[in-house]
Amino acid sequence: MTARSVYLDHAATTPIDAVVAAAMAECMQLSGAFANPSSTHAFGREAAARVSAARAQVAERIGAEPESIVFTSGATESDNLALRGAMAARRARGAHLVTSVTEHKAVLDTAKLLAERGASVTWLSCDSDGRIDPAVLDDVLTDETVLVSVMHVNNETGVVQDIAALGERCRARNVLFHTDAAQSVGKIPLAVNRIPVDIVSLTAHKLHGPKGIGALYVRPGVSLAPLQFGGEQERGLRPGTLPTHQVVGMGEAFARADPASDSEHLRVLRERLWEGLAKIDGVRRNGSATHSSPHVLNVAFPGVSGETLRLAIEEIAVSAGSACNAETLESSHVLTAMGLSDALAESSIRFSVGRDTTLDDIDYAVQRTTEAVTHLSGFASSAPSWCTS
Numbered sequence: 001m002t003a004r005s006v007y008l009d010h011a012a013t014t015p016i017d018a019v020v021a022a023a024m025a026e027c028m029q030l031s032g033a034f035a036n037p038s039s040t041h042a043f044g045r046e047a048a049a050r051v052s053a054a055r056a057q058v059a060e061r062i063g064a065e066p067e068s069i070v071f072t073s074g075a076t077e078s079d080n081l082a083l084r085g086a087m088a089a090r091r092a093r094g095a096h097l098v099t100s101v102t103e104h105k106a107v108l109d110t111a112k113l114l115a116e117r118g119a120s121v122t123w124l125s126c127d128s129d130g131r132i133d134p135a136v137l138d139d140v141l142t143d144e145t146v147l148v149s150v151m152h153v154n155n156e157t158g159v160v161q162d163i164a165a166l167g168e169r170c171r172a173r174n175v176l177f178h179t180d181a182a183q184s185v186g187k188i189p190l191a192v193n194r195i196p197v198d199i200v201s202l203t204a205h206k207l208h209g210p211k212g213i214g215a216l217y218v219r220p221g222v223s224l225a226p227l228q229f230g231g232e233q234e235r236g237l238r239p240g241t242l243p244t245h246q247v248v249g250m251g252e253a254f255a256r257a258d259p260a261s262d263s264e265h266l267r268v269l270r271e272r273l274w275e276g277l278a279k280i281d282g283v284r285r286n287g288s289a290t291h292s293s294p295h296v297l298n299v300a301f302p303g304v305s306g307e308t309l310r311l312a313i314e315e316i317a318v319s320a321g322s323a324c325n326a327e328t329l330e331s332s333h334v335l336t337a338m339g340l341s342d343a344l345a346e347s348s349i350r351f352s353v354g355r356d357t358t359l360d361d362i363d364y365a366v367q368r369t370t371e372a373v374t375h376l377s378g379f380a381s382s383a384p385s386w387c388t389s
């Protein structure tokens with residue numbers, strides 16, 4: 001380890017808040033709420049009370065009723081349940097799914113699976129800022145469209161989609177609207193009681209909660225088909241013993257998020273980072289700067305391989321703009337969809353700040369990145385033939 005390390009990969013995951021960890025620890029042992037929340041004895045009732053308090057905390061953060069929250073193992077499972085569950089439940093209406101090319105793999109791969117199984121999928125493209133024009137739905141929605149799924153905040157670029165406008169167009173055509181909000185909660189406003197969104201994927205670990213727990217908001221009256229069978233938990237939509245400690249951790253993490261002060265802090269950090277990096281010759285910011293979540297900054301360093309740069313600044317934890325496939329090093333589908341060349345996409349780095357990031361961290365990251373880019377620009381760069389994430 002080097003003397004100093006800085007974590008700027010909060011879009012990948014965040015450390016668990018100390019208060020959250022303490023609340024979780026209370027739900028593990030005999031002295032605490034360890035019991036099965038479905039058990040009817042006093043131990044079980046205590047666990048059930050903790051679960052229901054957590055359900056209310058999660059619901060409150062997004063302006064929902066507690067009954068509309070279904071706990072899952074994370075946003076990946078929530079995305080699967082949303083897409084597969086909606087398409088299966090509304091088969092009588094049709095088999096048309098609309099989603100976008102910049103979605104997280106949890107949606108992309110699920111949509112591809114549905115297409116293989118006979119669904120017709122329309123892939124919406126984005127502009128060079130990474131945004132989708134909601135008006136395209138006017139031409140795309142049909143009487144057979146079951147679901148539109150467009151993410152709220154992109155995990156690679158931080159670009160925010162206009163989910164209110166997308167949702168309104170869906171509502172007008174009686175089409176369900178799902179959004180993956182894994183990156184948005186706690187950073188930008190999301191209130192399901194104010195905008196017409198029917199299904200929302202949530203996760204705890206991007207917001208200083210534990211990994212392995214998430215939720216799906218399902219608007220009352222919307223029915224989904226379950227993917228799993230074997231119990232009555234979560235109204236039969238997601239059977240299996242509820243992990244009380246995980247659920248409590250998610251509730252606490254959502255309750256502790258303070259969107260107003262958190263986003264202001266994140267924005268100050270992110271803008272200072274950009275101000276510093278913008279002084280490097282030729283750099284460009286990827287994605288809309290105005291419609292963006294305050295925690296992400298995606299930057300291209302033309303002529304420098306992002307993966308080489310990432311390794312050169314190893315004490316600063318960031319993500320290279322390329323995603324790993326089993327055998328190939330592919331350039332980011334999000335950046336290429338925005339019109340970046342493979343070369344530019346592969347020269348991009350995602351920096352993501354968090355509640356625990358300091359101004360000193362930012363200044364150090366700017367200094368190290370500037371040194372490394374200056375050094376690397378002196379060499380012909382090439383992407384390495386291997387990948388680590």
Ligand SMILES: *Cc1c(COP(=O)(O)O)cnc(C)c1O
Nearest residue numbers: 074075076104106155182183203
């Ligand atoms: C992290 C992330 C996911 C996956 O969430 P998990 O809880 O890790 O399964 C899905 N979608 C987006 C946009 C994400 O950022």
